Amino acid sequence: MAKEGWILMNRFLYQKPSQGDRGFRLSRRQLLASMGSLGVSYCCGCRSAPMTGRRQLVFIPKSMEMSLGEQSYADVISKSTPSQNQAWIDAVHRTGQRIAAVANAPGFQWEFRLLASPTQNAFCLPGGKVAIYEGIVPLCQNEAGLAVVMSHEIAHALAHHGAERMSQQAGVQGAGAVLGWAMSETTPMTRELAMRAFGTGTQYGILLPYSRHHESEADEIGIQLMAKAGYDPAEAPLFWGRFGNAKSSDQAPPEWASTHPSDQRRAADLAQKLPQALDLYQSAASRYGRGERLV
Numbered sequence: 230m231a232k233e234g235w236i237l238m239n240r241f242l243y244q245k246p247s248q249g250d251r252g253f254r255l256s257r258r259q260l261l262a263s264m265g266s267l268g269v270s271y272c273c274g275c276r277s278a279p280m281t282g283r284r285q286l287v288f289i290p291k292s293m294e295m296s297l298g299e300q301s302y303a304d305v306i307s308k309s310t311p312s313q314n315q316a317w318i319d320a321v322h323r324t325g326q327r328i329a330a331v332a333n334a335p336g337f338q339w340e341f342r343l344l345a346s347p348t349q350n351a352f353c354l355p356g357g358k359v360a361i362y363e364g365i366v367p368l369c370q371n372e373a374g375l376a377v378v379m380s381h382e383i384a385h386a387l388a389h390h391g392a393e394r395m396s397q398q399a400g401v402q403g404a405g406a407v408l409g410w411a412m413s414e415t416t417p418m419t420r421e422l423a424m425r426a427f428g429t430g431t432q433y434g435i436l437l438p439y440s441r442h443h444e445s446e447a448d449e450i451g452i453q454l455m456a457k458a459g460y461d462p463a464e465a466p467l468f469w470g471r472f473g474n475a476k477s478s479d480q481a482p483p484e485w486a487s488t489h490p491s492d493q494r495r496a497a498d499l500a501q502k503l504p505q506a507l508d509l510y511q512s513a514a515s516r517y518g519r520g521e522r523l524v
């Protein structure tokens with residue numbers, strides 16, 4: 230699909246305009262103005278992801294990100310039922326507090342909730358609002374497995390992945406608007422073809438690869454976080470193995486599956502990161518190994 234999108238885009242950009250079609254053309258001034266505004270935005274929006282140091286383009290102010298996180302969290306909590314499983318609730322709090330203690334996230338107001346739902350999912354919103362659904366706990370098996378899930382989700386928030394994606398989508402929409410405006414004098418059919426090609430190109434060429442990149446980065450930051458918090462990082466590949474088996478069984482695939490990279494790729498990446506994480510684990514202030522069993 231990605232290839233198809235780019236072929237359509239190229240064919241459109243370089244083909245000769247047909248009769249009655251003035252084709253796609255930006256004046257030099259319009260082009261300079263677009264490039265200039267992109268450059269200014271880039272300089273204003275640069276940040277670095279924690280631990281990986283990757284440069285990011287984020288336009289959303291941190292204050293707005295935090296308040297969006299709080300609103301979304303309040304919304305989810307108001308529509309959910311809290312878990313009654315006290316042993317699991319205690320494990321979620323204990324594990325969360327240990328990860329939060331090493332997360333180096335000033336300004337985060339941490340909250341950890343376990344929700345009564347068979348959904349195999351979890352999330353952490355900007356500002357440190359963490360929710361775990363009961364359905365994923367049996368896959369975790371022990372506290373270290375829970376730490377794999379929680380530190381992966383917390384890593385997304387620490388690295389501002391949500392704000393980065395919102396910024397990318399805003400950028401893509403802005404570029405789409407510029408394209409639409411630049412083509413306002415073309416025939417409707419040509420315009421529609423180009424906008425469709427642009428949509429496919431950005432979806433498969435920019436947005437989806439970035440989404441997979443965020444997942445890999447959350448794995449990388451997450452395994453370091455759990456190790457620093459004192460949980461044996463060797464549990465991470467074991468958890469992903471169980472997760473992969475759950476996906477390939479007859480049961481419905483866990484919700485995480487739809488947005489995360491392939492298990493083979495994830496296992497290979499984690500194996501590469503494990504030695505460094507084991508070093509961090511060895512120098513952790515307290516070590517809990519696999520922690521308590523949960524099932």
Ligand SMILES: [Zn+2]
Nearest residue numbers: 381385444447
């Ligand atoms: Zn993720």
